[in-house]
Amino acid sequence: xxxxxxxxxxxxxxxxxxxxxxxxxxxxxxxxxxxxxxxxxxxxxxxxxxxxxxxxxxxxxxxxxxxxxxxxxxxxxxxxxxxxxxxxxxxxxxxxxxxxxxxxxxxxxxxxxxxxxxxxxxxxxxxxxxxxxxxxxxxxxxxxxxxxxxxxxxxxxxxxxxxxx
Numbered sequence: 719x720x721x722x723x724x725x726x727x728x729x730x731x732x733x734x735x736x737x738x739x740x741x742x743x744x745x746x747x748x749x750x751x752x753x754x755x756x757x758x759x760x761x762x763x764x765x766x767x768x769x770x771x772x773x774x775x776x777x778x779x780x781x782x783x784x785x786x787x788x789x790x791x792x793x794x795x796x797x798x799x800x801x802x803x804x805x806x807x808x809x810x811x812x813x814x815x816x817x818x819x820x821x822x823x824x825x826x827x828x829x830x831x832x833x834x835x836x837x838x839x840x841x842x843x844x845x846x847x848x849x850x851x852x853x854x855x856x857x858x859x860x861x862x863x864x865x866x867x868x869x870x871x872x873x874x875x876x877x878x879x880x881x882x883x
Contacts, residue, residue: 785816787852787881794880796873798865803828807836807866809873811852813881818847818855823870832866839863843870852878 791812798805805828812820823843825836842861855874857867 787813787816787878789814790881791820792877792881794873794876796869796871796876798869798872800829800832800865803832805829805832805836805866805869807839807869807873809870809877811874811877813852816851816853818850818852820844821847825866835863836866839866839870852881 791810793808793810795806795808798807806826808824808826810820810822811818821844823840825832825840827833827836838861842863843857846857846860847855852874857870858864859867
């Protein structure tokens, strides 16, 4: 039997627990598709929180269709947590026949790193969702930004509730 006496037992146990915690954290961030494989991924663990703003409907552009959702333009705010702060993104979706015809995302980043990732997300989201059915979208990572996707998806869930026909 080989005895390891060079490193104290509490240090070995702490290191093992830290390794397991890292694996669990990374497992929570896996999955989904990327639109830009060369872009660096965010290093923070994903966190969840509920949307904080209510969705609004622009009644001047709303009309009823035979689909699941009413045509129109809808707005909602989604929230997500980063290691430094809680961030929000405002999402505006235009729907026609249950299909997204336009999307606008604006952010109000509190941290410098969030500004970078929100900017990348905003630059790439239109090509990910425009032309797709509302029920078919679930964004996991856009242009290297994965945490912003959580806020976007929460806002979309709020819009789905508001747009029900």
